[in-house]
Each structure stands twice: as structure tokens, then as C-alpha cells.
Amino acid sequence: MRFMIKGHKWEIVTTAEDFYLPKAVCGYTDFNNRKLFILNNLHKFLYLQTLLHELIHAIGFEYNIPLLYGKKCNEKLVDKTALVIASFIFASLVSFSDDFALLLKFIKVMFKKYLFVEDTFVIFTYTSIIHSIIKKGAVYYDKRNTSNNKQSE
Numbered sequence: 001m002r003f004m005i006k007g008h009k010w011e012i013v014t015t016a017e018d019f020y021l022p023k024a025v026c027g028y029t030d031f032n033n034r035k036l037f038i039l040n041n042l043h044k045f046l047y048l049q050t051l052l053h054e055l056i057h058a059i060g061f062e063y064n065i066p067l068l069y070g071k072k073c074n075e076k077l078v079d080k081t082a083l084v085i086a087s088f089i090f091a092s093l094v095s096f097s098d099d100f101a102l103l104l105k106f107i108k109v110m111f112k113k114y115l116f117v118e119d120t121f122v123i124f125t126y127t128s129i130i131h132s133i134i135k136k137g138a139v140y141y142d143k144r145n146t147s148n149n150k151q152s153e
């Protein structure tokens with residue numbers, strides 16, 4: 001799936017392979033090629049959290065917020081922020097499953113509050129992605145040891 005941030009094309013690559021990913025992570029942001037790699041065998045919640053984590057890096061990169069990407073990145077902040085947003089969404093999955101407009105408003109509030117992002121296009125694209133995850137209905141079995149804190153990079 002492709003989406004735009006500040007006029008730049010990004011791509012989400014869901015991969016079964018660990019090949020593209022550093023060891024023991026569920027996701028990875030390739031800033032040079034503007035790609036987010038996410039493992040596809042993750043539990044729906046972990047998939048969502050990982051996707052949000054990598055998206056925050058991508059937003060940090062495009063908006064030049066050093067706290068959110070690169071060498072000065074605060075990984076803990078990025079991961080906890082992704083966790084908080086994913087938790088809010090996941091706790092309310094049923095209410096949003098057939099109401100795209102409501103989900104859109106919800107994501108808008110979440111992104112403004114936690115990411116200071118009000119980019120309508122990013123919010124719409126992201127709502128579409130999250131909606132498609134909800135619609136899938138499938139809960140992937142997480143084969144990885146999720147007690148490991150190093151979930152994403």
C-alpha cells in the first residue's frame with residue numbers, strides 16, 4: 001500500500017521474510033527508499049502498533065522532527081506513542097468496524113493529540129490502512145517472543 005507524506009510517496013511492504021528486517025524486530029523504516037517494512041505474521045495488535053511506530057518515524061523524517069527519527073530519535077517515546085494510539089484503536093475496534101467516518105474523526109483526534117499531525121492526507125490514508133486491518137478480521141498468530149522489548153526499530 002502506498003501513501004503520501006508532504007508530497008512524498010511512501011510504501012508499506014508487508015513481508016513474510018525477515019530478510020529486509022534487522023534481527024529481532026517486527027518493523028523497519030527505510031528512509032532512503034521511503035518504505036515501511038512490517039512482518040505479516042504478527043498479531044493484529046502488534047501489527048498495528050508496529051505500523052504506527054514506523055509511520056511515526058516516517059512523519060518525523062518528512063517533518064524533520066529529530067526526536068522521532070534518525071540518530072537523535074527517542075525510540076522509547078516513539079514506541080510508547082505507537083502503543084498508546086494502537087491501544088485506543090484496538091480497544092474500540094468493534095465500534096469502528098463499520099463506521100469509517102467515525103474512525104476517521106477518531107484518528108484525527110489521536111494524531112493531533114499525540115503526534116501533533118494535522119495533515120489531512122496522512123490522516124485519511126492512515127484511517128484507510130487501519131480500517132483495512134480491522135476489516136480483515138483475522139488475528140494473526142504471533143510466533144515471536146513479544147516479551148522482548150525491542151519490537152521495532
Ligand SMILES: [Zn+2]
Nearest residue numbers: 075078152153
Ligand atoms: Zn523505531
